[in-house]
Every structure is written in structure tokens, then in C-alpha cells.
Amino acid sequence: MKIKKNNINIIIAGIGGQGVGHLSRCLWTLVVRSGHNVHGSFVKGGAQSLGSIYSTMRIFVDKNIQYENYSHQILENDLDLLIALEPYESLRYKNFFNDETKIICSTNIVKPWVGPLENCLFEDPVAVLFSCGRDVIAKDFQALAIQKHNNVKAAGLEMMIIAMENNFIPYNAKEIKEIYWSSLKTF
Amino acid sequence: MMEQILVDGNEAVAWAAFESNVTFLSHYPGSPVNKIAPKLFELSKKFNSEIKFNDALNEHVATLSAQGASLCGARSLVVMKHVGMNIAADPLNYLGLTGVVGGMLIVVGTDPGASCSTGEEDPHWYIPQLNFPVFEPTSVREIFELTKKSYLLSEKYKLPCLMFIPASLCNNHSTISVSMSVSRTVDKLPANMFKKNFNLYVNVGTRSVINNKNLFEKIWKIAQENICAKSFFSKNSKIGIITRGATFGHVFESVERLGLYDLIHLLNYDLVFPLNKDDVLDFVSNKDEVIVIEDQGGFLENQIKNLLYNHANVKIYGKNYFPPYGEISFAMVYNFLQNYFSFTCSKNVADSNLKFEVPERLGVFCEGCPHRSSFFIIDKVLKEHASIGPSIIGGDIGCSSLPPQRADWLLCMNAGIGIAQGIVQLGTEQLVISTGGDGSFFHGGLISLISAVHNKLNLLHIVLDNEYIAMTGHQLSPTSKNSTKHVKLLKAVGVDHVLTTNAFRPKDYERKLEKLIKFSGVRVLWVKGKCAKMRSRKYKEVKSLVHPFINYKKCGKCTICYSELQCPAIVKKTGNTFSISLEQCQRCGVCKSICPNGAVSRKINTKDLFKVIFSNGQQ
Ligand code: SF4
Ligand code: SF4
Numbered sequence: 001m002k003i004k005k006n007n008i009n010i011i012i013a014g015i016g017g018q019g020v021g022h023l024s025r026c027l028w029t030l031v032v033r034s035g036h037n038v039h040g041s042f043v044k045g046g047a048q049s050l051g052s053i054y055s056t057m058r059i060f061v062d063k064n065i066q067y068e069n070y071s072h073q074i075l076e077n078d079l080d081l082l083i084a085l086e087p088y089e090s091l092r093y094k095n096f097f098n099d100e101t102k103i104i105c106s107t108n109i110v111k112p113w114v115g116p117l118e119n120c121l122f123e124d125p126v127a128v129l130f131s132c133g134r135d136v137i138a139k140d141f142q143a144l145a146i147q148k149h150n151n152v153k154a155a156g157l158e159m160m161i162i163a164m165e166n167n168f169i170p171y172n173a174k175e176i177k178e179i180y181w182s183s184l185k186t187f
Numbered sequence: 188m189m190e191q192i193l194v195d196g197n198e199a200v201a202w203a204a205f206e207s208n209v210t211f212l213s214h215y216p217g218s219p220v221n222k223i224a225p226k227l228f229e230l231s232k233k234f235n236s237e238i239k240f241n242d243a244l245n246e247h248v249a250t251l252s253a254q255g256a257s258l259c260g261a262r263s264l265v266v267m268k269h270v271g272m273n274i275a276a277d278p279l280n281y282l283g284l285t286g287v288v289g290g291m292l293i294v295v296g297t298d299p300g301a302s303c304s305t306g307e308e309d310p311h312w313y314i315p316q317l318n319f320p321v322f323e324p325t326s327v328r329e330i331f332e333l334t335k336k337s338y339l340l341s342e343k344y345k346l347p348c349l350m351f352i353p354a355s356l357c358n359n360h361s362t363i364s365v366s367m368s369v370s371r372t373v374d375k376l377p378a379n380m381f382k383k384n385f386n387l388y389v390n391v392g393t394r395s396v397i398n399n400k401n402l403f404e405k406i407w408k409i410a411q412e413n414i415c416a417k418s419f420f421s422k423n424s425k426i427g428i429i430t431r432g433a434t435f436g437h438v439f440e441s442v443e444r445l446g447l448y449d450l451i452h453l454l455n456y457d458l459v460f461p462l463n464k465d466d467v468l469d470f471v472s473n474k475d476e477v478i479v480i481e482d483q484g485g486f487l488e489n490q491i492k493n494l495l496y497n498h499a500n501v502k503i504y505g506k507n508y509f510p511p512y513g514e515i516s517f518a519m520v521y522n523f524l525q526n527y528f529s530f531t532c533s534k535n536v537a538d539s540n541l542k543f544e545v546p547e548r549l550g551v552f553c554e555g556c557p558h559r560s561s562f563f564i565i566d567k568v569l570k571e572h573a574s575i576g577p578s579i580i581g582g583d584i585g586c587s588s589l590p591p592q593r594a595d596w597l598l599c600m601n602a603g604i605g606i607a608q609g610i611v612q613l614g615t616e617q618l619v620i621s622t623g624g625d626g627s628f629f630h631g632g633l634i635s636l637i638s639a640v641h642n643k644l645n646l647l648h649i650v651l652d653n654e655y656i657a658m659t660g661h662q663l664s665p666t667s668k669n670s671t672k673h674v675k676l677l678k679a680v681g682v683d684h685v686l687t688t689n690a691f692r693p694k695d696y697e698r699k700l701e702k703l704i705k706f707s708g709v710r711v712l713w714v715k716g717k718c719a720k721m722r723s724r725k726y727k728e729v730k731s732l733v734h735p736f737i738n739y740k741k742c743g744k745c746t747i748c749y750s751e752l753q754c755p756a757i758v759k760k761t762g763n764t765f766s767i768s769l770e771q772c773q774r775c776g777v778c779k780s781i782c783p784n785g786a787v788s789r790k791i792n793t794k795d796l797f798k799v800i801f802s803n804g805q806q
Contacts, residue, residue, distance in 0.1 A: 028193055039359055040359065043358065044218075050551050050755055051551075052547075068325075068361065069326075069439040070440045071440045072436060073437070073516060074517070091543070094543075112548040113551045113755060114548075114549060120544070132541055152770070
């Protein structure tokens, strides 16, 4: 039986305070402006900051698809693009990876607070990510954001630009930049 | 002029309420519906429309105040989260009996999977008792449409409507079409004010039975006259699936992706109560099996089984396939349908090469949070009293419960002060301290405290006053503007001992806590300490001029700042040495105060600091 798929599935993951919400809303805006449809969800959990946060996005390029009848969730093995602002957060979505999944990950590690269970942490979570054998672009995007914009939160923007320049998603890097900076106050 | 805008589920409710001429909103903030009130407020300002906002201190007040407005002819909106329905249950039980004049909608945020709540309680089981029409949208656009529809239904039958929206939909996004010019036909409050109606509003004696009878008749009539549902795929199929809310999308997409169009007839109810019996009978008439796929308990399944009892010969399944707890995921539905139809195509299971466990991030307080300091001191004091048996600490929901391991129980609001009363009444030798935030205190904690006074209990309660209802989006609390004089209030209700301290002054805190432990009677330690997220601009300017650091020569490697205070800004280096991340540090000064070796020091740019402190502007 052939399994059909007619959309692009994206997860943006990070921890509270890294700007996952803003970045997601920017991409949502760009998708809608481009005449496509999108839905998905933003999951913040209970924590105020430093907790795991992610948003799922399902982009439907074909306007004729009744996208609102579709699930807001992504199936396991069905992820097209992961943008992870922190290496542990990239690993959290491993069950969604398939052979084609593209991963852009910032290498700036924010160790989870695990109390006395410190031995459950990885020595090098970035190495674990590479060991998953997927297509990974990893660098310290937070450092890049500080260097370019003097704003650590712009790390997500830089990652999104990479995704667009590599044609992982069919949008224009110039436009996402414009939306990102112009919406900083309004979103 | 109509415009397409991108909104989330909360904003969709606000826009629809605004366009439906709602003139009264009351709410108690709670995730996932905490952004409806601020959005409606923003719209009322933007379009210069008169809407009354009641930032109620609990859901009971929120419901009754909206009922009052509705009885005056205003369209009203009440917003609360699922557990808020427990607090509102008493007035909700009378709402159907009095009925409404202006349309009234109660929006309840549900949380299957407890992604943003302490529990995932299923509020559907209130429905047969309340007898209100209940809508459950399946998309953001439907939230917008059904909100509007509910006001029409409410006014037609003079009954309030309920709408349940799960967290996943509240945080979903979609485009809706709104008018950016004149969206409302009513910009003033209603001219027709309260009209007496003795028979309906004085619900005593035989009248209460008559009103109840009328309510049953109304709900029966609504069921006869209204069907709000959508169906897809093969009408002739022998297998039917019925859904409500978020599970609809999982089923729809699974059917499409698995190509089951000819094998399944899918029906989704948007109006999930009351159901039209003929419609259900019609759907099942040619089916052998019907599977009800819904989140949480089997509310829809039960209703359908009740309606069909002795009327149809069809097998109804539901909760025997899907659990009544947690969120029903897309993967669960997809895999279920694959198994059900015995497909051999690739199953959606994770890559077995990726079998490592990723550590969960436990909840932590923000850097500079007053509660971190509070719990550090409470733990310290309790340890010192451990000789009389393990001490007990009653917790409360909200930010103070973020690291869940800090309290001995975390249940409903004010469970800290409530459960503690039963424990102390048994005369335990153990030291019992209950805690709760300022939001909880005004929500119901004050009554619990008065009850403790009334029963002459030996109770020590700590109010963690961060000046905001921080967890749900920093709504104002009665203490935000220092408008409530807590000492006067507590003395007036008969509390025996009241002391006030500050979370950022650990030594004073510890001394006062020790003092209250020695006293007896009802004792309250009121702990001030502003939420770290709500610091003033001036504070932030000062912050950049103060650089705390750990002096390695003085550090005794006791690890207290790291492992007991647990500030995320204190970073562990190799060999039990620590440093402070200036980017994360909020300059609260607590680590400096509690370090037994005086190893935390600060470099201060004194010249600029004075300039900032003595400059005019916000404090
Ligand atoms: S939001 Fe405020 S009260 Fe809540 S954890 Fe953060 S600092 Fe503490
Ligand atoms: S490092 Fe010290 S001063 Fe900075 S936020 Fe943490 S406890 Fe407060």
C-alpha cells in the first residue's frame, strides 16, 4: 500500500527563552504570505524558562488540500526538517527522523537540569546527533548571532536562513529576515 | 474591508467574540486559554469599543459576574481552564435554570496529556449535569466560526453554551478573514438593564423543579432542531468512525494516507451535546461496527451507546481500543487503523538504531526567581528540625511548583494549605509548613486560612508573593500595585502571628521563619519578592553594571550554591569548581548571601551605577 504525503513537516525545538515561539510565528507568517497553508502546534509545557519547547509545522503548498482536516501532529519517521537551538533538544525528536530528514542544530549546549541524575547526561550530545547518521548542519549559531546581530536570540533566524539557502524549505531568506526584525515587538 | 490574518486558537476566540458584539468578559487566567482576555482587550482598544473586563479572582466569581451581565442583556464570555470548572461548578449548575438574556459562552481550555497543567481532568462529565449545548472545534478556523455560532444558539434558546478547546488547538495557527474597519455593530453597553424575573431567578421550592423540567425540555428541543457535524468518505461503508475535537484530524489524515476512503465513513460532531438521536441512528443504520475515537474518557461513546440502546443493532467500540488518559496521538490512530485493516505496509515505528534515552529537563525556577530562595531557606530550616521526624511541606500549583521535587504534594490550587489542616489537626509531632502563591491565596487560600482560624488550628502558612499570577502570563494580582494591605487583612481575620520578609534577604527570611515555627496558632509568613521576569527597566540597567563572580580562592567546594540553591546561572566546571554565567544571572544576590565562605563577590561599576540610580525614570 502506498503511503501518500503532500506536505512539508518541520519541528523547531529549543528551550524556554531561546525564541522558538517568535521564530515559529515568523515562519508561519512567511508561509501564509507566500500563499501556502500551514498548521501545527506550539508546545511550551509548564516551565517558564529553561524547559523544553517545540513547535510543529505542517506546510501545505497545494492550496487545494483541505489542510484544516489534517492532523496538527507529525508522524514518527515523517520529519523533513528539524531546527534545534540546542543539541539535547535535537535528540529529543529522534523518533521523527527518516533517512531524508535535514537537521540544523546549534552546538551551544544547555545541559538539562537533572538534579542528582547527572550520569544520564551525554558526554557530547553533538557527537550523539552525528552518530544518528542523518544530514546534519551543526555550528554555534548563538555565537554567530551575537557576532552578527549582538542578539543571541537571532540564532534561530540564522538557522532558518541556512534552511532556505539550502532549499530545505521553499522560501526566501530575505523575506524571513524582514519578517523577523519587523515583528520583534509585535509578536 | 476584509483581511486574512494569522491567528492562534486563543486569538480566534477573541476575534469572534469581538465580532459577535461581546461586551463583557470575565476570566480566571489559566493555560492553555490565557491569551484570550489580553487579545480581546487589545481589540477593544484598537477599535475603541466598550467592553467590560472582569479579572475575577476565581472561576466562581468569573461565572457569576458574566451571568449578571448576561441577565442585563449583554453578550458575555467566560474563560477558564478545565480545572477551573470545579470551582465554577456551583454557579454553572444554576445557569441553565435561570437561563440567559444576552448570549453567553463559557470557553474551557482542556489539556489531554497535561502539557500545561498539573492534571488532565476530563471536564466532559459535567455536561449531563449542566445541560448546556457544547461545541468542540476541530481547527482554529472552526474555533472562530463556532464561537460566533454559539452566541446565536445561546440567544435562541436562552441557555449558555460551552466550548471545549484542547491545548493543541489553542496553540495551533490558521488564517481567518476579519474586518479591519467596523467589525462590530454594537460599541456601547446594552441599554436594557436588569429585568426582574421572579420565577426564573428565585430558584427555590417548586419553582426549582419547574425550572429544571424546563431545562430538560430546552435541551431536548436543541437536540431535535440542531445538528452540527461533518462527514467524509464512504457513506456505504460498513465501518464508521465518530470523532470529536482534535482526534478528527488524526483520523482524516490517516484515512487519506492509508487510502481507506472506501472502507470508512467518518463523522465528526462539532456540537457534541446534545446529540440528535435520528442523526446518530441514520449514521449507524448501514454499519456493522462503529469506533468512537476521542481524547480522554468516553463521553461521546457513552452518549451514543445510550441513544442507541435498544434502537440499533451495531457494535460500538471506543475506549476498549484507545486509553481514557493521555492525549490520543496521530501515531496511535494511524497505527491502529493499519492494524485494524491488517496492512503489511511500513509501520510508523522509530528507527531502532536510535535507542538512547534523552534526559528530560526537570522544571526549574527562572534565574533570579524569588521562589528559589524561598525553597532553599525552607529546606534549610526543615533540615534543622528533622530530629522530630521528617518535616512536611505542602505545595501549591503555579510557579512555586516548577521544580516538582520541592513539595510533598502538588495537586489542585490551595491543596497546600488545605491538606496541611487535616495533618496538623491530628496533632502530628512533625513540622508542617504549607506554601502557596499570592494568586492562589486570593483564589481560595484566604478562605482556607479563615477556616484554620475558625478551627483554632496550629498552622504555619507561607505566602510566596511574587506580585503577579506569573505562570499564566503575568496577570496582575491584588498585590501587584501594593493595593492590598496583607498585614491588616490577616490580622483582621484573626491570624495569630503575621511576619513579612523578602525572598532576596535570606538571613531575615530564615530568622522570621524560625521565629514563627516556635509560635503556635495560625501563623503566616508573607514573603515579598518580585517575579524575575517583571523587573523594571532601571533594574536591568543596573544589572549590566554589576558583575558577580565566584572567587576560587575562597570557595570551599561545599557545592551549596550549585546543588542546593540550584541556580541555573551557576555553572559547574571541572573538579567541583563553579562560575557564574553573566548572561543568565539576574543579579538577585541570593548566592552571595547564602555562601558560607563568602566566595561570591561582585565587581561594580560604581560611577555609572550612581548615575543610573539617581537618574529619573521608572523604578
Ligand atoms: S516567571 Fe517569575 S515567579 Fe515564575 S519561575 Fe520565573 S521568576 Fe519565578
Ligand atoms: S547566580 Fe546568584 S545572583 Fe545570579 S541569579 Fe543566580 S543566585 Fe541570583
